[in-house]
Amino acid sequence: MVVADPQTVEPRITTHNAGAEPRAVPETLSGAQITCRSIDAEGVKTVFGYPGGAVIPLYDAIPAASFKHVLVRFEQWAALAAVGYARATGDVGVCIATSGPGATNLVTALADAFLDSVPIVAITGQVNQSLIGRDGFQEVDITGITLPVTKHNYLVRRAEDIAPTIKEAFYLARSGRPGPVLVDIPKDVFLAKAPFVYPDRTGRKSYQPNLVPNIRQVRLAASAIDAAKKPVIMAGHGIILSEAEDEFQRFVERTDIPVIYTLLGLGAMDEQHPNSLGMMGMHGHRHVNRALEECDLLVNIGARFDDRATGKVAGFAPNAKIVHVDIDPAEIGKNIRTDVPVVGDAAAALKLLVEEVAQGDHSTWRRWIQSERNVALERALDDIPETPEPYAIIKAIAEVSDREAIVTTDVGQHQMWSAQYLGVKHGKRWITSGGLGTMGFGLPSAIGAKMGRPDLEVWAIIGDGGFQMSSSEMATAVQERLDINIAVINNGHLGMVRQWQDLFQNRNYSEVAISSPDFVKLAEAYGATGIRVTKSDEIVPAIQRARSIKGPVLVEFVIDAEANVYPIVPPGASNSEMMHHPQWVPAEEDL
Amino acid sequence: MQRSHTLVVLVEDQPGVLNRVVSLMRRRHFNIDSITVGHSEQPGLSRMTLIVTGEDNEVEQAGKQLYKLLEVVKVTDIPAEDAITRELVIVKVAAKGPQRSEVIQIAEIYSARILDATPNTLMIQATGSEDHIDSFLAMMKVFGIREMARSGKIAMSRGAMPAKGGRIDRIGDGSYAVAD
Numbered sequence: 101m102v103v104a105d106p107q108t109v110e111p112r113i114t115t116h117n118a119g120a121e122p123r124a125v126p127e128t129l130s131g132a133q134i135t136c137r138s139i140d141a142e143g144v145k146t147v148f149g150y151p152g153g154a155v156i157p158l159y160d161a162i163p164a165a166s167f168k169h170v171l172v173r174f175e176q177w178a179a180l181a182a183v184g185y186a187r188a189t190g191d192v193g194v195c196i197a198t199s200g201p202g203a204t205n206l207v208t209a210l211a212d213a214f215l216d217s218v219p220i221v222a223i224t225g226q227v228n229q230s231l232i233g234r235d236g237f238q239e240v241d242i243t244g245i246t247l248p249v250t251k252h253n254y255l256v257r258r259a260e261d262i263a264p265t266i267k268e269a270f271y272l273a274r275s276g277r278p279g280p281v282l283v284d285i286p287k288d289v290f291l292a293k294a295p296f297v298y299p300d301r302t303g304r305k306s307y308q309p310n311l312v313p314n315i316r317q318v319r320l321a322a323s324a325i326d327a328a329k330k331p332v333i334m335a336g337h338g339i340i341l342s343e344a345e346d347e348f349q350r351f352v353e354r355t356d357i358p359v360i361y362t363l364l365g366l367g368a369m370d371e372q373h374p375n376s377l378g379m380m381g382m383h384g385h386r387h388v389n390r391a392l393e394e395c396d397l398l399v400n401i402g403a404r405f406d407d408r409a410t411g412k413v414a415g416f417a418p419n420a421k422i423v424h425v426d427i428d429p430a431e432i433g434k435n436i437r438t439d440v441p442v443v444g445d446a447a448a449a450l451k452l453l454v455e456e457v458a459q460g461d462h463s464t465w466r467r468w469i470q471s472e473r474n475v476a477l478e479r480a481l482d483d484i485p486e487t488p489e490p491y492a493i494i495k496a497i498a499e500v501s502d503r504e505a506i507v508t509t510d511v512g513q514h515q516m517w518s519a520q521y522l523g524v525k526h527g528k529r530w531i532t533s534g535g536l537g538t539m540g541f542g543l544p545s546a547i548g549a550k551m552g553r554p555d556l557e558v559w560a561i562i563g564d565g566g567f568q569m570s571s572s573e574m575a576t577a578v579q580e581r582l583d584i585n586i587a588v589i590n591n592g593h594l595g596m597v598r599q600w601q602d603l604f605q606n607r608n609y610s611e612v613a614i615s616s617p618d619f620v621k622l623a624e625a626y627g628a629t630g631i632r633v634t635k636s637d638e639i640v641p642a643i644q645r646a647r648s649i650k651g652p653v654l655v656e657f658v659i660d661a662e663a664n665v666y667p668i669v670p671p672g673a674s675n676s677e678m679m680h681h682p683q684w685v686p687a688e689e690d691l
Numbered sequence: 692m693q694r695s696h697t698l699v700v701l702v703e704d705q706p707g708v709l710n711r712v713v714s715l716m717r718r719r720h721f722n723i724d725s726i727t728v729g730h731s732e733q734p735g736l737s738r739m740t741l742i743v744t745g746e747d748n749e750v751e752q753a754g755k756q757l758y759k760l761l762e763v764v765k766v767t768d769i770p771a772e773d774a775i776t777r778e779l780v781i782v783k784v785a786a787k788g789p790q791r792s793e794v795i796q797i798a799e800i801y802s803a804r805i806l807d808a809t810p811n812t813l814m815i816q817a818t819g820s821e822d823h824i825d826s827f828l829a830m831m832k833v834f835g836i837r838e839m840a841r842s843g844k845i846a847m848s849r850g851a852m853p854a855k856g857g858r859i860d861r862i863g864d865g866s867y868a869v870a871d
Contacts, residue, residue: 108801243707244710247710247714248714248715248718252761272761304703304761305764306703306761306762306763306764307761428759429755429758430756430758430759432753432755432756433748433751433752434752
């Protein structure tokens, strides 16, 4: 999806070939019809939206469009459903909102897509052009507001500009480093008529993503890799975005380098692959962060050195030379000094790299890393206490679904437990809000994922806090009769904040206890199925029952209110300064 | 080392482009000391001159971020030794009686031009480097500056060709390969 059709980067030219068949006279359509036909021309199957005054003309044209429209209950969740759709399919997600509050409700989700490089196109209505700048009813400057959270945005002023603008918007959203693009269309432009021709090419001279890396840099990277004694690969979202999972695995198997994952890199390769070590960073596994501390070479492929992954920059991989493969040149050296930058698409870079590197054998180094596992904790995970242990819930979902399901999460403790113990097998099956940490993400992204991949089982793992932010989308899931399973991990608290207050604020619990409705009754009120689990031996049967029921099923897991995520790197500390579970400390640190 | 950089940014001449450039600099915490915008030699392209103070790597990061704006065609960080920079200033100076000829004499020293005169004031235009303008203004201050308008800097690198040496590396890996 990242690799551009070379034709599309040519300047926009309209030629009429003398030898070609004469073109039919273009149809004259309204701006609204042109918008729908353009979305159809991009092959979009589903859009998520919410109507309103400025988009009434657009909604007038939607019934005749080929794409399906899913009516959400709040615009922010429309955009996050588009994010879920995009991340599950690799295609561009689309959302529609009206002007003013409809448009501003998209902002959080656009920021989410911007930070996690997710290709979405948002279409917003705008007031009539004669009212722009006059504080008309439901007028906001949405292109101004979204400037810092979109890859690009447009205000379309003429109906004949709609098709080329939407063409360019989709191209920008999916090419290079993907991201959100917003197209703002005034009501009078939806109503105006113009001939409809969907352009077959687009692109600008000033926009040329660097797809194929410089071979000189690839060779420098390869010789660094060949020379390293204790190398580690840091796998990022870029591998999944460029659909480079196969090339990545080939590269890993040739070099025999152990792989650690960023939060969004999970799924770049099967976590049960012998070279996979699991997630790094603030809640990374103990042996992963120990490997970072010891490694002499870090090969970052498609990650941006986020602070939750690196910890304190000065203490990050202190002995390592850094190779950084990224499609965005601005990421090179932004956060972490880089010794060998390789700027290009991950798939293209890996294809070149695998040819340049020698067959490696790092079995001794990999054995040492395995010896650094927190065995005490891992053994404890097999002991099942009576109250559902969050780890046991996550592992049960993974096992029962054979790790084939798409799992979306919300933000907080349940997200980290999931990242640690799901053991993600494939790319595009792990959908979580990484950069922005958007609460409320879990349910709408699951709706989007299921619309995009109806063939796959979908689980949303959500906390009781996050669920209450977007629980209105239960109605959307029921209206669309979506087979999604929602695991609400209920500890009666905003758990991650409570954990920080526990560990770093002297247990001064401030505004973290949160009540909930009866989730089972709530699910039933929406017309969905509700199941409550309060004992460990009910976990697996409940998961199996949820999978067998048609339509949305909510399974509430009541867990210990004070369960924490371990290990945790305290804020501002190096990854080496992990705090471990007080009961299950790694043997050599148990002094 | 913190130092002043002269960034010449060629942008597509489209609505909102100045806003995009300035907004990006603000968002990424880069401080702009001076900015000017005008036409370039190429139709459809505007030329912005940004004076930015910062560490070399910070300014390089600013350049790379600028390249991510769709309208930005080229960013050049002109090295101080190659840069010819000019500013324009217009001042209205208090000048009556015997002071009048003194002001005119000093203006001549600075190759400044008298644009307008009233019984009590003279309006004078001066162009030159920042130091030249600063020094001229220091002299004018003695007589009393009533009003002043300063343009901000425009810059160009020496030599026959457009600046290459100071070109911000758009690719970021030491090669300029695909940029042109």
